[in-house]
Amino acid sequence: MRNTRADVVTAALRVLDAQGLESCSMRRVAAELDVQPSALYHHVPNKQSLLALMADEIVRAVPLGQGDARALCVALRDAMLSVRDGADVVATAEAFQLGSSAVEQRLAELVGVDGARTLLLYTFGHAQSTQTHRQAAEFGALLDTASGPNGGVAAAPDLDASFARGLDIILAGLAAG
Amino acid sequence: MRNTRADVVTAALRVLDAQGLESCSMRRVAAELDVQPSALYHHVPNKQSLLALMADEIVRAVPLGQGDARALCVALRDAMLSVRDGADVVATAEAFQLGSSAVEQRLAELVGVDGARTLLLYTFGHAQSTQTHRQAAEFGALLDTASGPNGGVAAAPDLDASFARGLDIILAGLAAG
C-alpha cells in the first residue's frame, strides 16, 4: 500500500494551508504526494469529494460534548480560521449537506433547528469575511513600503469582537423567543 | 463602438443565468458576444472585476428608499435568487468589500453596523444554501423516473419560511438590545 485516502486528505490540507484554495488543485496535491494526478482518482471520486473530506477534517477539531451554543460557534470559527481559506472550504462543503453535520445537530439540540441554522450561517459568513479581510490586509502590507506606523492605512477592525457582538444579537433573539 | 462594458456585463449575466457560475467562463462570455476571449480584457481588467460588476447589477434591483430592515433583507434575497447562482456571485464579491455596499449602509442606518453585518451575512448564507438546495432538488428530480407522487423523496422544506424565522430571531435580538 503506497498511499491511503487519509494521506491524500492530509496532503491536500497541507497544500491548502500553504498555497490557498485557488492553488489547491488536484495536480498540486498529486505533486505533494510525488504521484501522477490520475493516481488521486483511486482514492477519491472527484475534487468536490476531496474538498468535503478536507472540510470534515477541519471541523473534527470542534469539541461537541461540552459547552453552550456560543462556545460551539466560537470553536467552529477557530477551527475554520486555523487553516488558510478554511472557512471557504467548510462553508461550501457544508452548504451541500446542511442539516447533516454533527455541529449543526448539536447546535439544534441546544437552540432548535432555526436557531442552529441562523448561528451556523452567521458563523460561516463571518469567518469567510474575516479570512478575506486578513488576506487583503496581508497583501496590502506587502505593498506598504515607505509608510510609517499606520501610514495611510485604516486601522484594522477587531474582527473577533465584531463576531462576538453578532453572536450576542442572535443569542438575545433566541432568549427572547 | 462595437461592444461596451455594459454589454459585457449583460452577456455575462445571460451566461450565468443559463449555464451557472461554474460554466460562466471568460471564454463563454466572449462566445456569447461573438468575440475572441482576449477582447473582454479591453472592457474589464480580469474575471474577478467582471463578477463584481455582475454582483452590482444583481443588487441594483433592491429598492433602498423604502421599507424597514426586514423588507430590505427579503428584497436582497429575492434579487439574488432571481438569477441562477446569484447568491454565490453577490456573496463572494461583497465579501471583498464588506461595509462599502449601499445595502449594508442603509441597513446600518436602520439597525447599526453590527446588526447590519449580522443580517447581511445571514441573508447571504441562507440564499446560497437555498440555491444549492434547489439545484440539488432539480438534479434529483431528473433522476427520479419511475416514482409516484413523493415517491421516496423527502418533502422539500419551505426555505422561504425558514429564512423568515431566522430573520425573526435576529430582529428580536436587535429589539432586545
Add this chain to the structure above:
DNA sequence: ACCTGAACACCGTTCAAGT
C-alpha cells in the same frame, strides 16, 4: 490495490498586430 502515461476538453491572461 495502487500507480503511470498519454490524452481530451477545457481554463485565465498576455501581447503583438490589425482596423
Add this chain to the structure above:
DNA sequence: ACCTGAACACCGTTCAAGT
C-alpha cells in the same frame, strides 16, 4: 477604441496499461 490570432501556463477527468 475595439478586436483578432496565437501563444503560455495551467486545469479536472478518463482510461488503458503496468506492477
